[in-house]
Amino acid sequence: MAEPVTVLEAIELTKRFGKNTVVDGVSLKFPEGRLHAILGPNGAGKTTLFNLLTKDYPVDGGEILLRGERVTRLRPHQISRRGVGRSYQITSVLRELTFFENVWLASYRADHAGAPGLWRDFRAHWATAEKTRQVLAELGLEPFTDRKAADVSYGDQRLLEIAVTLATRPEILLLDEPTSGLSQRESERVKQLILSIKGKFTIIMIEHKMNVVMDISDDVTVMNRGKVIASGSPAQISTDAAVRSAYFGL
Numbered sequence: 001m002a003e004p005v006t007v008l009e010a011i012e013l014t015k016r017f018g019k020n021t022v023v024d025g026v027s028l029k030f031p032e033g034r035l036h037a038i039l040g041p042n043g044a045g046k047t048t049l050f051n052l053l054t055k056d057y058p059v060d061g062g063e064i065l066l067r068g069e070r071v072t073r074l075r076p077h078q079i080s081r082r083g084v085g086r087s088y089q090i091t092s093v094l095r096e097l098t099f100f101e102n103v104w105l106a107s108y109r110a111d112h113a114g115a116p117g118l119w120r121d122f123r124a125h126w127a128t129a130e131k132t133r134q135v136l137a138e139l140g141l142e143p144f145t146d147r148k149a150a151d152v153s154y155g156d157q158r159l160l161e162i163a164v165t166l167a168t169r170p171e172i173l174l175l176d177e178p179t180s181g182l183s184q185r186e187s188e189r190v191k192q193l194i195l196s197i198k199g200k201f202t203i204i205m206i207e208h209k210m211n212v213v214m215d216i217s218d219d220v221t222v223m224n225r226g227k228v229i230a231s232g233s234p235a236q237i238s239t240d241a242a243v244r245s246a247y248f249g250l
């Protein structure tokens, strides 16, 4: 069988804060359509790696390739326009707006970055409304269409966060701890939602909850102190001696 295409690649990526090297020569390949989880103890450098891949932080060393093209010097909005969407560890949805309005705004902004006023083109509004309905339907969130984000549970806000990220129609979806702060039941819903879109996007997910990682990932990378200490299938990772010692303290 043909190898899947690598859509995103980090080559020897490095980031320092003062004397502290928090991402230290990380090389990883992300093949198309797979769900790749990144595990590691607090402070391992996982979120910083995301910040490098989205160019929210400048890179101190190494390269980033997007579909083989070097994008290391691009700015965050250029990376986003090339199909990299990202959610954050703490939900960034607009609480006073409804699900529809949150997704609509993200979708409109993605399509009209830098364009003049929102009121300009009525047809564009209509197209954006159509895309918004598609995203909410894709995630099974239609019942929430007119609910205000502030009025739903934190777990449902995390689902909205994923919808907002998908509104930019990314090819690659970076999810930073999508189940953080959620109960087991709420985590299960997020897990099911991610499973429902698995394969349609290349997903890279930072996640601490071992059951979520092991149940839904195709590939797992474990980081510790800025370095990759293991990469492989969930089964390989769960028996890896270095992982058991660094991550589980076994």
Ligand SMILES: Nc1ncnc2c1ncn2[C@@H]1O[C@H](COP(=O)(O)OP(=O)(O)OP(=O)(O)O)[C@@H](O)[C@H]1O
Binding pocket: 017, 022, 040, 041, 042, 043, 044, 045, 046, 047, 048, 049
């Ligand atoms: N903007 C910054 N300035 C200085 N140090 C930073 C900055 N961002 C991150 N760090 C440091 O980099 C290290 C790695 O942090 P990072 O948030 O990437 O870890 P993490 O693996 O995502 O951890 P967690 O699971 O707790 O989110 C930490 O020591 C952190 O304090």
